[in-house]
Amino acid sequence: MTPLHQAQAPALQRAPAQTHRGPHPDAHPDAHPEAPAQPHEPLRQHAHHHPQIQPQTHPHQNDLLASLPAADYEPLAALLEPVVLRLGDTVYAPGQQLSHVVFPISAVVSLHHVMASGSTAETAGVGHEGVVGVALFMGGGATPSSAVVHTSGWGYRLPRGVLMQQFDRGGALQRVLLRYTQALMTQIAQTAVCYRHHSIEQQLSGWLMAAQDRMALGELVMTQELLASLLGVRRESITQAAGKLQQQGHISYRRGHITVLNPQALRATACECYGVVKAELRRLAPVG
Numbered sequence: 101m102t103p104l105h106q107a108q109a110p111a112l113q114r115a116p117a118q119t120h121r122g123p124h125p126d127a128h129p130d131a132h133p134e135a136p137a138q139p140h141e142p143l144r145q146h147a148h149h150h151p152q153i154q155p156q157t158h159p160h161q162n163d164l165l166a167s168l169p170a171a172d173y174e175p176l177a178a179l180l181e182p183v184v185l186r187l188g189d190t191v192y193a194p195g196q197q198l199s200h201v202v203f204p205i206s207a208v209v210s211l212h213h214v215m216a217s218g219s220t221a222e223t224a225g226v227g228h229e230g231v232v233g234v235a236l237f238m239g240g241g242a243t244p245s246s247a248v249v250h251t252s253g254w255g256y257r258l259p260r261g262v263l264m265q266q267f268d269r270g271g272a273l274q275r276v277l278l279r280y281t282q283a284l285m286t287q288i289a290q291t292a293v294c295y296r297h298h299s300i301e302q303q304l305s306g307w308l309m310a311a312q313d314r315m316a317l318g319e320l321v322m323t324q325e326l327l328a329s330l331l332g333v334r335r336e337s338i339t340q341a342a343g344k345l346q347q348q349g350h351i352s353y354r355r356g357h358i359t360v361l362n363p364q365a366l367r368a369t370a371c372e373c374y375g376v377v378k379a380e381l382r383r384l385a386p387v388g
């Protein structure tokens with residue numbers, strides 16, 4: 101398992117949107133973004149290992165896009181481009197000027213810090229409830245952190261120009277993005293406090309609950325190394341905490357596949373941080 105901070109940063113791959121079933125249909129530049137995306141061969145192989153990848157997506161599977169009134173969504177629709185987000189892909193690197201924002205559908209992206217020592221930790225996760233790249237519309241254009249895919253899947257990206265044009269109109273898109281950003285700030289702040297004051301078992305339980313909320317299917321593909329790099333702890337600590345959760349029957353953990361067996365018990369084990377972040381996200385949920 102390659103640690104996240106060593107992951108190379110391949111360009112995000114366009115999701116091929118044609119229905120060609122030949123051996124190697126490349127991404128079609130003229131494909132309509134709203135056409136159902138059909139995976140090509142390499143992706144199909146990939147999907148075998150990552151069952152959460154859905155071959156058919158629509159931008160409205162992202163909560164923020166779904167909340168926009170038709171008049172605000174229409175100018176974006178033709179320019180939303182489906183992308184495959186693979187485990188370890190870098191959506192943006194530290195200091196990189198963002199050219200797009202990404203609205204995840206089935207993928208989950210980790211906002212991620214790498215220290216000078218090489219130690220890493222996640223400060224927030226972003227799935228279908230949010231958008232990756234708030235630095236773009238907040239005005240900074242870049243951040244010292246990176247955004248790395250930790251659950252493979254799909255998303256839609258939108259170029260800076262059209263996003264800013266609609267954002268600057270001050271309509272529903274701006275309101276939705278700013279409210280989400282406030283929820284994201286809560287998640288980042290809560291994560292900082294959580295790392296400081298709560299046990300790894302509590303953190304892991306909360307992290308798994310949040311991951312489950314973002315997933316279409318119940319099974320999470322996740323190695324202990326990756327979990328350790330996300331929570332910023334040693335792998336042995338994850339082994340110990342996951343072992344305890346498994347022993348209690350809260351989760352099953354086999355060969356990097358985690359299934360939540362008892363969400364109520366897992367939630368009871370988690371610290372309050374999971375609930376605080378979730379409640380704030382719900383309070384600030386897009387209203388259009």
Ligand SMILES: [Zn+2]
Nearest residue numbers: 294298371373
């Ligand atoms: Zn906590």
